Every structure is written in structure tokens, then in C-alpha cells.
Amino acid sequence: MTDILRRKAALRERVSGWKRAGEVVGVVPTMGALHAGHLSLVEAAKAACDRVIVTIFVNPRQFNNASDLENYPRTEEQDAEKLAPFGVDVIYVPDPDQIYPEGFATTVSVAGLTEGLCGAHRPGHFDGVTTVVSKLFLQTGADRAYFGEKDYQQLQVVTRMATDLDIPVEVIGCPTVREADGLALSSRNLLLPPEARAAAPALNRAMRGMADKLMAGAEIATLRPLAKAEIVAAGFDEVEYLELRAAEGLAPLPKAERPARLLAAAWIGGVRLIDNIPVG
Numbered sequence: 001m002t003d004i005l006r007r008k009a010a011l012r013e014r015v016s017g018w019k020r021a022g023e024v025v026g027v028v029p030t031m032g033a034l035h036a037g038h039l040s041l042v043e044a045a046k047a048a049c050d051r052v053i054v055t056i057f058v059n060p061r062q063f064n065n066a067s068d069l070e071n072y073p074r075t076e077e078q079d080a081e082k083l084a085p086f087g088v089d090v091i092y093v094p095d096p097d098q099i100y101p102e103g104f105a106t107t108v109s110v111a112g113l114t115e116g117l118c119g120a121h122r123p124g125h126f127d128g129v130t131t132v133v134s135k136l137f138l139q140t141g142a143d144r145a146y147f148g149e150k151d152y153q154q155l156q157v158v159t160r161m162a163t164d165l166d167i168p169v170e171v172i173g174c175p176t177v178r179e180a181d182g183l184a185l186s187s188r189n190l191l192l193p194p195e196a197r198a199a200a201p202a203l204n205r206a207m208r209g210m211a212d213k214l215m216a217g218a219e220i221a222t223l224r225p226l227a228k229a230e231i232v233a234a235g236f237d238e239v240e241y242l243e244l245r246a247a248e249g250l251a252p253l254p255k256a257e258r259p260a261r262l263l264a265a266a267w268i269g270g271v272r273l274i275d276n277i278p279v280g
Contacts, residue, residue, distance in 0.1 A: 001084075002080065002083060002084065002087070002088055002089070002090065002091055003089075003090050003091070004080065004090075004091045004092075004093055005090055005091070005092050005093070006092075006093055006094060006095050006098070007094075007095065007098060008094065008098045008139045011053075011090065011092055011139060011140065012139065012141065014089075014090060015051075015053075015140060015141045016141075018050070018051045018089075019141065023050035023051050024048075024049045024050045024051070024143050024144065025049060025050070025051045025052075025053065025140065025141060025142045025143050025144075026045035026046075026048065026049030026051070026052045026053070026142060026143065026144045026145070026146060027045070027052070027053045027054075027055060027136065027137070027140045027142035027144070027145050027146070027169075028041045028042050028045055028052065028053070028054045028055070028145075028146045029055045029057075029133060029136050029145065029147070030054060030055060030056055030079075031056065031057065031058045031059060031072065031187065032056040032057075032058060032073070032074060032075055032076060032079050032187070033072070033073035033074070033075050033079070033187035033190060034075075034078075034079045034082050034083070034187075035177075035185045035186070035187065035189075036177050036185055037148050037150065037176070037177040037184075037185035037186070038148075039082065039083075039086070040148075040174060040175075040177050041146040041147070041148060041174050042054060042083065042086050042088060042146075043086065044146055044172070044174050045144065045146050046086055046087070046088070048144065049143070049144055051089045051090075052086075052088045052089055053088065053089060053090045053091075053092055053140050053142065054083055054088050054090075054091050054092070055091075055092045055093075055094070055136050055140065056076060056079060056091060056092070056093045057093065057094055057099060057132065057136070058072055058074060059099075059128055059129070059132040060100075060128075061100075061124075061127070061128030061131060061132065062124075062125050062126075062128030062129050062132070063125075063128070064122045064123065064124070064125060071191065072187070073187055073190050073191070076093060079091075092136075092139075092140065094139070098139075099132060099135055106131070107127050107131050108127065108130040108131040108134045108161060108165075109126075109127045109130065110126065110130055110157050110160050110161050110164070113126075113153070113156050113157045113160055113249070113250055114126040114127075114153075114157055116241075116243070116250070116252070117153050117241060117243065117245070117250070117263055117265070118153050118154075118265060118274065119153070120241070121240050121241070121265065126153075126154070126157050129154055129157065129158070130157060130158065130161045133145075133158050133161070134161060134162075134165065134167065137162065137167050137169050138167065142169050143168070143169060143170065144169065144170045144171075144172055145158075145162075145169050145170070145171050145172065146172050146174055147171065147172070147173055147174070148173070148174055148175075148176060148177070149173045149174065149175055149176050149276070150176040150177075150184045150185070150186065150274070150275070150276070151274070152261055152263060152276040153250065153263070155171070155173045156248075156249075156250055158171055159171040159173075176275075176276075178204070179201070181201040182201045182204040182205060182208075183197075183200050183201045183203075183204060183273075184204065184273075184274075184275045186273065186274075188271050188272065188273065189271075189273075191269075191270070191271045192268070192269050192271050193269045193270075195235070195269070196235065196268045196269025196270075196271065197269075199234050199235030199236070199268060200268055200273060202230070202231055202234030202235065202236065203231055203236065203264060203266055203268075203273060203275055204275055204277070206227045206230045206231050206234075207227070207242075207262055207264055207275060207277055208277065209227070209230075210223050210227050210242075210262060211262055211277055211278075211279045214244065214255065214256040214260075214262065214279050214280075215256060215279060215280060217255065217256075218255065219254050219255045220243070220244040220253070220254060220255065221254065224242050227242060228242060231266060235268060236266045236267065236268045237266075237267045237268055237269075238266060238267045239264065239265075239266045240264075240265040240266060240267065240272070241263070241264065241265050242262075242263075242264045243262070243263050243264075244256065244260050244261075244262055244263075244279065245260060245261050245263060246258060246259070246260055246261075247259040247260055247261050247278065256279045256280045258280070259278070259279075259280050260278070260279040260280055261276050261277070261278060261279065262276060262277050262278075262279050263275075263276040264276070
């Protein structure tokens with residue numbers, strides 16, 4: 001049975017033994033409610049590292065409203081069962097005071113990359129992400145950290161943060177895992193009502209159609225209103241953004257003139273879904 005540790009001192013003691021033995025430590029940071037996307041990250045870590053830690057912490061500082069935090073799925077027991085076949089070395093479920101002790105007064109903030117996209121619609125979200133992830137990197141002492149490309153802006157932000165702060169960890173992005181109908185796997189999918197779940201793949205379907213046209217030379221400004229109308233007609237309530245950005249650095253692009261990502265966020269059934277796909 002994989003050990004579940006809740007105190008950073010116990011985790012550091014465990015990791016220090018691995019480091020003395022010269023072992024490579026990988027970490028998969030999560031907020032729980034694990035699905036096949038998370039498990040693909042665990043699989044990648046297991047293939048490349050001697051030891052693997054999966055962290056589970058629902059981080060209050062990256063939520064923009066109290067109801068979203070309250071409704072976020074918390075499934076520690078089921079998560080441990082899902083991880084059992086992978087033989088991870090430790091599941092780290094830190095008590096809240098291990099992340100935000102009394103008097104905690106520091107925020108880690110990344111400029112530039114956090115502006116626009118999710119950063120524009122979720123003020124303070126990425127400050128919460130980079131603050132908790134920097135702490136998890138330091139507490140676990142990991143050599144490699146695995147993140148899904150589904151949260152593409154987050155992947156870019158975390159990579160920048162680790163580089164800028166000289167945290168000795170290699171941040172590795174892994175491909176988005178999807179349902180058979182194209183919906184990107186997300187813990188939030190559990191919150192979708194049945195009708196919304198049936199309509200949700202329309203987001204990716206519209207994005208793939210856009211990507212084909214972008215590859216043929218079309219401009220995002222021409223395609224965006226038509227795609228938004230298609231997504232809303234399929235049952236979505238609102239398209240928050242639908243943008244073409246440079247794959248490295250996330251600069252806005254008018255057309256796919258260099259390696260790019262098409263990124264979207266949209267609301268359906270009271271749930272906010274995000275997705276992105278490579279273009280070129």
C-alpha cells in the first residue's frame with residue numbers, strides 16, 4: 001500500500017534517503033479527482049524516474065469564487081485506489097498548515113504569460129498556482145515535474161516560474177488525454193449535467209475545424225465569430241475566449257505563421273471547460 005504523507009517533514013525525510021541513494025525523483029502535482037489524464041502523467045513519471053510522488057491538494061488560492069472551491073470534487077480514497085496499480089512511492093496530501101501556515105504572507109507571481117486567456121478571466125488564479133506549485137517543488141525536492149498540456153497556459157507559467165527562481169526541477173508537459181468523443185479529460189467533467197456532457201465535445205469539434213482553416217492560411221479574426229456561434233448553437237452558454245497564440249511565449253497571433261496553439265474556454269451547464277490544440 002502506498003504511503004500517504006501529510007506533513008512536509010515526513011516527506012522530506014523520505015526524499016532525502018532517495019537522494020542519498022542517487023535516485024531521480026518525479027512529482028505529479030494534482031488537486032485530486034484523478035482521471036486518465038492524471039494517470040498518464042503518473043505513467044510518464046514512473047517510466048522516467050526512480051521514485052514518484054503524487055501530490056493532492058485542493059488549493060484555495062487558485063479559485064476565484066467560494067462556490068467553485070466548495071464544489072470541487074474531493075475524492076482522496078478513490079484517488080488512492082486509482083493510483084494503487086502504478087506503485088507510486090508516496091501520495092502527499094498536505095494538511096493546509098503545511099502549505100499556508102499561520103502568518104503566511106508570500107505570493108509568487110509571473111508577469112506576462114499570466115495576462116490574457118485564463119489570466120484575464122480569473123484574476124489572481126495564476127498567482128495561486130505558482131505559489132502552491134513553487135512550495136510543492138521545494139517540499140518534494142523533485143528532479144522532474146509532470147503537467148498536462150490541457151492546461152497549456154499553466155504549463156508555460158510554471159515552466160517560467162521554475163526557470164526564473166532557479167528551482168532545480170525539469171518541468172515536462174505531457175499530451176492531453178481525451179474521451180472517445182474528443183472532450184478533454186478534466187476533473188470538472190464530473191460536474192457536468194448529462195445534457196451538457198453530451199454537448200460538450202462541440203467545443204473541440206469547432207476548434208479542430210478552425211485549426212484546419214488556420215493551417216490553410218485563414219485569420220483568427222475571421223474564424224472566431226463563426227466558431228463562437230457554432231459552439232453556442234451546440235448548447236454552450238458562453239465562449240469566454242477563443243484565441244490563437246504562439247506555442248512558446250503565448251504571444252497573440254493573427255494567423256498560424258509559426259508554431260501555435262488554439263486555446264479556448266467556454267461555459268456549459270454551469271461548468272467552465274478549457275481546451276487547446278496545436279496548430280502547425
